[in-house]
Amino acid sequence: MKIAFVNWRDPWHPQAGGAETFAWELARRLARAGHQVWFVTARAPGQRGKEVVEGVRFARMGATFTVYPLVLAWLLVRRGRFDAVLDCQNGIPFFTPWVVRRRTKVVCVVHHVHDRQFGVHLPGWLAAVGRFLEGPVSRWSYRRRPSVAVSPSTELAMRERLGWKGPIHIVPNGVSVADPGDVARSAEPRLVCLGRLVAHKRVHLLLDAVAELRRHRPDLQVDVIGRGPEEERLRARLPEGVTLHGxxxxxxxxxLVARAWLHVSASQGEGWGLSVLEAAALGVPTVAFDVDGLRDAVRPGETGWLLPEGADGTGLAKGIAGALDEVDETYSVKCREWADRFSWDRSAERLLAVLEGRAPGERSSDLGEWAGEER
Incomplete structure (x- = not known):
C-alpha cells in the first residue's frame, strides 16, 4: 500500500513527544514490510523539507498552525496517490477526509482527548475553538471512518466526551529502551521524572513535594529528564536535591532511569503513558495519578501506585513516601514482565490489520486479552 502518516511533528522536532514516537515507530515498520510510506509533518527551523529515512519519505511544511492547511493542500494535489492515510490527532486532527478520495482508507489516530487541556495551554476563546474542532467537527468528519485509540481510557473518552460513534480499535504503544549496561539501583532513595516539560505534565507538583520528602529522607535525589516550554520556569525554582537534565x-x-527507585508522573492525563512503560522495562515502578491513560499503563500493587486525582504537592509527597517504604524487587520483576507484553512490532501488526479491514486481535491475541482484561 501507499500510506501517508500525517502528524503534527516528526520525532526530531524540538517539541516531539510520545505521539511522534508512536507515528515514527509504526511508519518505519510498515516501510520495512514493503509498503510505500510518507511522513507528512511540520518543519522546524533547520530541518529539511524533504528526505528519506529508513525507507520513509518525509515531507515537511509549515509551523504550529500553518502545517494544517499546507498538509491539506499537499494531499489534495496528490489525492489519487494514496491507498491509506493515518490522520494523527494532536488536539485536533488534520481533517484529511475533506481532501482525499472517498475510497482512500482514512484512519484517525487519537492519543488522548484534549478537551480539558486546551484551557491549560490556550486563551479562553481559542480553547473553545479547539474543543469545537475536536468534538462536533471531528465527529462529523470521521463519522464513516475507523479510528484508532492507544488505550481503553482514550476509547472511553472518545465515546463519552466526544460522542464518537464509529468503530474504534485499540493500538497501544510499544516500548523500546536503550541498554543501560551494568547499572544497579541507587543506594540512596532516588526518583526520576521522564517526559516533555509542558504545563499539563505538572512537574511543578513533584517539585512542591520534594521539600516534604527530604524532611524524612534528606538524602533523596530527583532526576527530571526532558525538555519543553516549561523548562526555564521549572529550572528557576529547583529545590535542593533536584537535577533538571534536559x-x-x-x-x-x-x-539514570535504571538507578531510580521510583518513576513519578504528575500528569493531568495521557493517552497511554509511554514513559511509564519505558521505566517499567528498566524495572522501575511508577507513582502517578488515577487519570486517563496512566490508569491503563500502571497496574496498582504490581507495577506502581495510583493516587487520587486532585491531590496537591502534599498529597503527592504522601503517596511517594508510602511507595518508597513499599518498593522492593518484586515490583521490578512485575514491571519487566508487564513491559514485555508490548512491542512496536505487535502494534504495527494491529495497525496494519485496521488498514486492511481486519480485526486487530486476529494477529495479536495477547494484546486483545489485555484490552479485555482492563475493561
Missing part, C-alpha cells in the same frame, strides 16, 4: 541521549537516559 534532553539526554537514549543510553544516558536509560542509565
Amino acid at each position: 534532553y539526554l541521549p537514549e543510553r544516558d537516559k536509560s542509565r
